[in-house]
Amino acid sequence: MERKITCSPHIHSNETTAKIMWSVVISLIPATIGSVYFFGVYALKIIGVSVISCVLTELLSQIIFRKKIRIFDGSAVITGLLFAFVLPPRIPLWMVSLGGFLAIFLVKELFGGLGFNIFNPALTSRAILLSSFPVEMTKFTVPLDYRLDAITTATPLAIIKENLNVHLPSYWQMFIGNRAGCIGETSILLLLIGGIFLLWRRIITWHIPISYILTVAILSLIFRQDVLFQIMAGGLILGAFFMATDYVTSPITPKGKIIFGTGCGIITFLIRMKGGYPEGVCYSIIFMNMFVPLINRYTLPRKFGGKK
């Protein structure tokens, strides 16, 4: 009998790509439930359409490109969830499905699929939609108003930016998620539960989220902004724990991760203070994605026994 000879090591950990991906999906469940609670069944429709669109696009791309079908590894589901999370609560569903298609086909599969994309698929697709449909992408509604034509309002960051005469939510309301915003970004509490789960499962490390959030906090202190407000009012927590930590589009070395997180923090703050948009998390991460190869190159660890 012909026996296959294998190279060492002959034992392996039981961690797999699929287990990691599905764990990330699990970590997003609290925020998913929160989005439905705050923005109604329509939020669930957005999430459903987004996930289905992403998974179907991945399946079709892999068939067209004659690649191995790997839709069950959970990565397209994550993109679907995260993409839905950064959409406003009453966006037309056809735009959602278009965005899911762009995220997977344009941003991920055209670059070579899992492991090869340069930009974060969910955020890049959001950026494309924002420039294509600026009105629909910035129409935010009052939380807990479940009607389809819910009352529109501004997000806390927009209220500050444009000096609107609208009542700002309290810290507590922002912490639990009872404020206007994209459907998955509002509840700091539920996002932190997922983030801590990812840290505990050792899927992400502290480097990116902590350096990112800390940078925003320090800059807020320096430039006399309300620190807690800056941390909780926009998409920072969602971005820092779930978007900037995307393995494929963030640096691989611990030092690189800190540089990446710090860079994201600086750009986010810069856009919020000086940019044309009230929020800068999405663009800052996309911008920093471009620097990942460069950061990796200059933060390679000193080899054991190498020159100090």
Place this chain on the structure above:
Amino acid sequence: MFKGGVKLLDFKELSKSEEIEEFKYPEKVIIPLSQHTGAPAKPTVKKGDTVVEGQIIGEAEGFISSFVHSSISGKVVSIENYPLPNGRKSLSVVIESDGKNEKIEGEKKDWVSLTSQEIIEIVKKAGIVGLGGAAFPTHVKMSIPPGKKAEFVILNGCECEPFLTADYRVLKENTEEIIEGLEIISKTTSVKKSYIGIESNKIDIAEKIERAIENKKTEIDIELKILPEKYPQGSEKHLIKSITGREVPSEGLPIDVGCIVFNVQTTLSIKRAVCDGIPLTERVLTVSGLVENPKNLKVRIGTSISEILKYCGGKLGDGKKLVIGGPMMGINIPSPDVPVIKSTTGILILPEENLPETIQPCIKCGKCVEVCPMNLVPAFISKYAESENWEMCKNLNVLDCIECGCCSYVCPAKRPLVEFFKWAKAEIKKRKI
């Protein structure tokens, strides 16, 4: 402590409490002339010769080479090429037992009166090589090159590979002799301070070692260090780092930072060669994994591995594979019809793993970077190896890789990282990049 490494399930309970058992006197042995690092030994016997146990059958050719002895008494039936358990082939002396069990009686000596040169010569003549798996000739290691100075002798009692318990048993059952061996090495290399490094999973023998240290014969300072259980704690470079805080320079040797490291069984063999005149003709190894009776066996060099497996109730096939050495760095060989050699630390039967058939994409999770004890970035090296860009593999220091297997172990995509690096190293060597 060194950075990186992994915590492994050690599976040592399977054989830890099994006392060392002497395996039966073989009817036939196949003794390779190239079991060690360096030039193969030159045969000193020919077909038809009668030999006895302990007789030299191959002599060292050059400085980095080793003597080889017969492990039984009998007749040389052939000298031909045989496959080794390390995947190579070597000219081997095949001896059939004559049933007389004759051996050369060793000459007892008081080593304190011997000079360093005399001791090194005895070690060389006794055919002693590193028994931790590398099989580097010990007399070379004990000869400190001019201009260098050894400050510390380190006894490597880590045995950090899962399943293996042979060194643990030897350290437990021959503690006094090993301490004496350590004293011999220290005196020979003019070292005043020695360390014994063991992992915390062997804490139960710490007291016995401490007692043996108290009863030492010389003034040499010996200190026991209990190190955390972290693979690859037993890697020479990492053991030195853990104990002395020094880093062996890349492409350098332990002596460059004043250290020389010896394995438990090597040290015991040195003691027996110097004090009792016994050459290296046997070793202790662990038989474990999916075998009916896991054991620590004292085996004569040249004994057939398939006979040992038969004795321990180990069968191949049905999703089971044979691994020589430990599960992290050992070699999977197709057939057990090979002899035990000096570097055979263990014989394991392990389940075949259900790994992906095709190479999966790297998701850049960075787990390999976290665990690499050499501080490399396995993820990137493997991508360059995948596209056969050997220059970049070299630039990313693939040549510093010790093939410990930590990266492959943790890789969620189950990428064959170590395989990539072995390939890259071979290509770099072949193409002289």
